[in-house]
Each structure stands twice: as C-alpha cells, then as structure tokens.
Amino acid sequence: MINEITSLLKSKFPDSLLNVVSEDKRITLLVKKEELHQILSQLKDTGFNHLSDVTAVDYIDEQEFELIYHLWSHREKIRAIVKVRIPRESPTVKSVVDLWTGAQMHEREDHELFGINFEGNPNLSPLFLEDWEEIPPFRKDFDTRKYVKEKYYLEEEGYPVAKG
Amino acid sequence: MDIEEKEIGFSTVPFGPQHPASGHFHALLKVEGEMVHELEPHPGYLHRGFEKLMEYRVHPQNCALVDRADVLDPFSCELGYTNAIEKIAGLEIPERGRYIRIIMAELGRILSHMTWIGVLSMVLGFDSANKIAWGDREKILRLNEIATGGRLYPCYLCVGGVRRDISQEFVDETSKALDYLEGQLSFYDYFVFKNETFVMRTEKVGRMSAKEAIDLGATGPNLRACGIDYDIRKDEPYEVYPKVSFNVITRDEGDAYARSLCRRYEIAESISIVRQLLNNLPDGAFRVELSPVWAAPEGESYFCLESARGEKCFHVVSDGSPCPYRVKIRAPSFLHTLSEFPYLAKGSTIADIPAIYWSLDSCPADMDR
Numbered sequence A: 001m002i003n004e005i006t007s008l009l010k011s012k013f014p015d016s017l018l019n020v021v022s023e024d025k026r027i028t029l030l031v032k033k034e035e036l037h038q039i040l041s042q043l044k045d046t047g048f049n050h051l052s053d054v055t056a057v058d059y060i061d062e063q064e065f066e067l068i069y070h071l072w073s074h075r076e077k078i079r080a081i082v083k084v085r086i087p088r089e090s091p092t093v094k095s096v097v098d099l100w101t102g103a104q105m106h107e108r109e110d111h112e113l114f115g116i117n118f119e120g121n122p123n124l125s126p127l128f129l130e131d132w133e134e135i136p137p138f139r140k141d142f143d144t145r146k147y148v149k150e151k152y153y154l155e156e157e158g159y160p161v162a163k164g
Numbered sequence B: 001m002d003i004e005e006k007e008i009g010f011s012t013v014p015f016g017p018q019h020p021a022s023g024h025f026h027a028l029l030k031v032e033g034e035m036v037h038e039l040e041p042h043p044g045y046l047h048r049g050f051e052k053l054m055e056y057r058v059h060p061q062n063c064a065l066v067d068r069a070d071v072l073d074p075f076s077c078e079l080g081y082t083n084a085i086e087k088i089a090g091l092e093i094p095e096r097g098r099y100i101r102i103i104m105a106e107l108g109r110i111l112s113h114m115t116w117i118g119v120l121s122m123v124l125g126f127d128s129a130n131k132i133a134w135g136d137r138e139k140i141l142r143l144n145e146i147a148t149g150g151r152l153y154p155c156y157l158c159v160g161g162v163r164r165d166i167s168q169e170f171v172d173e174t175s176k177a178l179d180y181l182e183g184q185l186s187f188y189d190y191f192v193f194k195n196e197t198f199v200m201r202t203e204k205v206g207r208m209s210a211k212e213a214i215d216l217g218a219t220g221p222n223l224r225a226c227g228i229d230y231d232i233r234k235d236e237p238y239e240v241y242p243k244v245s246f247n248v249i250t251r252d253e254g255d256a257y258a259r260s261l262c263r264r265y266e267i268a269e270s271i272s273i274v275r276q277l278l279n280n281l282p283d284g285a286f287r288v289e290l291s292p293v294w295a296a297p298e299g300e301s302y303f304c305l306e307s308a309r310g311e312k313c314f315h316v317v318s319d320g321s322p323c324p325y326r327v328k329i330r331a332p333s334f335l336h337t338l339s340e341f342p343y344l345a346k347g348s349t350i351a352d353i354p355a356i357y358w359s360l361d362s363c364p365a366d367m368d369r
Helices: A002-012 A033-046 A103-114 A144-152 B050-056 B059-069 B073-089 B095-123 B127-147 B168-193 B196-202 B210-216 B256-280 B332-345 B350-359 B364-368
Strands: A017-022 A028-033 A049-057 A062-073 A078-087 A092-094 A116-118 A154-158 A159-164 B011-015 B026-032 B035-042 B299-306 B309-319 B324-329
Touching: A002 A017, A002 A028, A002 A033, A028 A033, A033 A062, A033 A078, A033 A092, A049 A103, A049 B309, A049 B324, A062 B309, A078 A092, A103 A116, A103 B332, A144 A154, A144 B050, B011 B350, B026 B332, B026 B350, B035 B210, B035 B350, B050 B059, B050 B324, B059 B073, B059 B324, B059 B364, B073 B095, B073 B299, B073 B309, B073 B324, B095 B127, B095 B168, B095 B256, B095 B350, B127 B168, B168 B196, B168 B256, B196 B256, B196 B350, B210 B332, B256 B350, B332 B350, B332 B364
Parallel strands: A028 A078, A092 A116
Antiparallel strands: A017 A028, A049 A062, A062 A078, A154 A159, B011 B026, B026 B035, B299 B309, B309 B324
C-alpha cells in the first residue's frame, strides 16, 4: 500500500515531492509549500482520514520552520508524516481546516506558540497565554529562563527573590 | 388573553474553572433558557509549557518532568518520552525492563479509568460511587508506591529501562489487588453502569457518529465507542504488546453511555494483560546503565502509544546534545476538550454539560501541557 501511495503522489506531484522515506507501516514525505494543500487533500482521499497532529520545529540556524502533519489511515492502518519547510520571516501556509475540522485547534496552538499564520483558519486567537506581548514563546530565540528571571525575580546579592 | 411572544435573548454562563466538574478548565456557554447554543473553550489554566522546559533539561530530568503533563496517567508520558529517545538512539532495552514498563502502564490505565468512574459518577450527582471508586483507586496507588516510591508522580521509567527492579512483594500485592478489583467490577456493573439514574443521564447524551468523531480528531475510548477499532497497542504494537492477548473494546452507539462501557471493559482487559505479563516475567537486567548526561545522537522520532485517554504521541528532535532540541506531545485531551466537547455541547442542555465533558474523560493538565 505504501508503494502505491508513493507512486500515485510521484505521478501527480512530480515537482513537489522533495524526499520520500518509506518504512513498513509509515511513509515520510518532505514536500514543497506551494502544493502542500493539494498533497494533503490527495492523502485524505487516499484514506488518511485522521489528522493526528500539526506541529512545528524551529530550525533557527537555517532560518526556517519545519511544519509537520501527522496523518493516520483508519482503513489501511498506516501513518503518513508530511513535512514542509517555510521561511521564518514570513511563516504562512494554507489552513487545512476545510479537510479536517480537528485541524482548527492544532493550527491555533502553532499560531500562538510559533507565530505561524494559517490562511483560511477562522479563529487563531490565543489559547493558553494571557496578555502575551513577547515573541511567540516556543521559538528558539525566546529564552524562557531569562524571561522568568527578569519578569518574576529580583536580583538581590546574587540571590533571586520572588517579586511582590 | 393573548400573551405576546417576547424574544428571549441569549445569556452567557461560565463553566469552570471553579466548577467541581470542570477541573482547571473554563468555558463560556451561550444559552437560551436551558439550551446551549454555543460553547467557547478557554483553556490555559494549567499551561506550564513543558515542551519548552524540556529543551533546557537532560533526559533523566525530563523523565521526571513529563509525568506532570498528564497527572492522571503519568506512566504513558514516561513511556512515550523514553521510547522516542530510545528510537533515535537505537537502544535495545532488556526484556524484563519492557515487561515492567507495560505492567506499570496498564496499572496506570486502570488508575486513570477508576478516577474517571469516580468523577463521572460525582458529576451525575452520585457521590457514593465517587467515594468507592476513589477508595479502590488507592489499591493501585499503593502498588505505585511499592514499585516506585511515588504515588501520583512515579518518575519510574528512564531512558534505557526502569529506575529500579520490582520486588516479590510488588508481584504478590499486585495479584491481590487485581483479584480485588476484578471482584469490584461486577459490583460497579450493578452499582454504577446498570444504575437507572446513570443510564438515564448518559444514554443518547453527547452522541457522535464515527465520521464526525474522526473528523474532530477523536481517539481512544471516545472513538472506539463510535465503532472504530483504533487501538495503537494492536495497530502499531510497541514494547511487549505483541506477546499478550487482549481484545479491543468497541461499541456502536457513540454516546456517553457507550464511552462509559468502553472504559469499564478496558479495565478488565488491562487486568488480564497485567496478569499475563506477571506470569511470564523474565529474569535478568531491567535497564541499560547510561550516564545522566548521556546524549542521544542527532535525529528525530515520532512515537505513538495508546494512553488511557487515547492516542498520545511524542515527536522528539535531537541535535546530538544531552538535551532534546524539540519535544512535542500530542495530547489526546487537547482534542477531546477543544474539538469534540464544543461540538457535542451544541444543542444540549446545561445539565448535560458536565456529563458530556466527563464522558470524554479529558484531563486539563494533559490538554494544556
């Protein structure tokens, strides 16, 4: 089944598949951003009806985010992992809410924690953080320890004391 | 006399974070009389940013930290994190270590389900069942204490195996506790699951079809109650699951009662799994000794497991340093509460909201991470 999916994708999207790794019950694809939505839509039609997760990794040295879609096919019992690289300065991709309703919340989380924009998602308001004014906190250039020290602690004789 | 029909407006009612049934979760209900028109979830009361905090810590520290991500089912978090790291490093774990891990993970599932029986009964106004279920839950907490030294946060699994071996006392106490719990299950059938009030409050409440459940991202007992036999222990078997026999419990109704029965029968399956593992427990080493600052090689892995609440996945990226570069926990409660719950709440009555919420068995700690 994995081989059939690979050849189908290769014939339909010859320019967008940058890398394909096939394992026993798992297929990992690295795709181009331009045809991401079409490829995910094709995978959904192929049977990957469960969107397990949408997550991101901040590769700050390469100035890129890697966005990862984890899909599962309840029919074939196989997993597909779709990765896409997007530039850090303008991180925008098309939302997949039209394909899976559950994507709404995953995208909202990634928007809040990484600052990635999902075009077409109806609600990207913050989920976890209240009155957040810093850069998105899960980015690699946000230093949690420094932030906590400055915001919540007073330096008194080298010993941190809680403010207030 | 003609009574002029007045237009009734919507009012907003908060659910949580102080409500006894909500846990640390807040939602705004837009209601018209008793009917809920919309539910707007406001999570974040337990957001501690574990995934980011783990980037600053070495693996043994993270094994202790990751427990807190799902308070009611901590072993599943430890199991996921250690397996993801071991997958990157290609580490082979001694067989005894693997057996002990799954024994603890299945006891953790029973623990989580017992907690859930208690809370669901409580929110349905059935407080005696809550007290009894939480009392029986103590049996498992006692086992946790014997094996790990901790009751709620065991910090037991480590990269390379488990922190210490289990004793004969643990084996004896476990079989005693399992016999007791198995007896209690038939009591729960009579006392809770066949109780008229319980059935009335859960049957046909919060119903979803299999197609809707998949679209909303449901997993675990919530999805299996809609007739989909998705269980990662069978579909992508890990650790020693290929060596044990058990059934995947499914129901077709998709309502709160079906979800309840799925969990009830899963407790019985878990008891059977633990017994099989204890009977075949191999001798030998239980862990591979690693330095506290041992570094996994460069690479990434995605490991999925079946936790008490559903599909829990760990995506770990390692850059070759002793700390992980990025950890992402795919938490089942995240979608149970933020995706399925608002959908099911629409069109229900206010009184059913706690029942729907707890029939989905979400843990706010697991949702916010």
